[in-house]
Amino acid sequence: MEYQHFSHRHLLIPHHFNEESEEIKCKACERLIIATEPFHGCLSCKYFLHDQCLNLPRWLHHPSHNSHPLTLLPTPTYPYGSYSCNACGVPGSSFSFSCAECEFDLHTHCANLPSTVVIDAHPHELKLTFDVPYDGNISIVCDVCGGGVDKRFWIYKCVDCGFDCHLNCVKTDQGTGLNQNQPDTAGGQPIRVNDALDPIRQAANQMMEDQLEMMRLQNQLNRTRMMANLMTWAWR
Known part of the structure; x- marks a missing residue:
């Protein structure tokens, strides 16, 4: 089904990979679209979006930024044409969830x-x-x-x-x-x-589990002793 997305002036239509397909990158998340992923695109502009990215919400309330809702932007609004993601620190030049007031920006995949x-x-x-x-x-x-x-x-x-x-x-x-x-x-x-x-990490994890179990048993023993002492004092 054709789709009119706010980020592009032309209709986006469903596409499928064929044997001669070149590498296609999603304009929203800037990641490669693999053969098993559904996507829409505009062939004349070579503009493609994962279907998941196509259906991202226009606004998002994210627990990392409770002050304001985040707005989905198709391109950065900063003069230098990119943003630094507040989640991972990696620069981005395409879609983002953004709070202009706080200059807070997230990659779409980091926001999810x-x-x-x-x-x-x-x-x-x-x-x-x-x-x-x-x-x-x-x-x-x-x-x-x-x-x-x-x-x-x-x-x-x-x-x-x-x-x-x-x-x-x-x-x-x-x-x-x-x-x-x-x-x-x-x-x-x-x-x-x-x-x-690797075997060393497995052994370390097992040691950590054993230590945690010992701590749980020690806490249980301490609680039992405390209750016994309280009962002893109650009978005096």
Whole structure:
């Protein structure tokens, strides 16, 4: 079905890959369109959009920016023609969810990151964290790649274990980064993603699980002792 999108003056029509198709990049998310993904486009202008990007909302209330709703913009409004994503820090030159008043901008795929994920590199669910909870003088590293973490940008974090992870170090089954079309899972089951483990990391994870279990047992024992003491005092 033909579609008139606000970002383009011509009608966009459905397209399918054929054997001679060249690489096609989505004008919204700036990512390649793969053969299994439905998309619309204008052949004369070579303007193409994933169907998921075609149907992005015009306005978005995002928990990372509660002050104002974010507006979907087809091109950056800054004089230099690009923006820096407040989620990942990577520059963008196409679609964004933006608050002009605060100069707050998100890639479309960053705006749709799942609120929780589970990766093989860590036994617990990781939560999307907008404000890194460390003092300014503390340096932190990604527990997946070992690289430094810029505390201005979002991370995935296990609060109980202090496990921190770059957004881009959370891999999909295809190893291409988080799926920009994946809906948020807030309040539902976390997304399962893969990250191959080596034996050393597996052993470290098992040790962490054992330590957490010991801590839970110790807390339970302490509560039992406390109740016993209270009952003893009650009978005196």
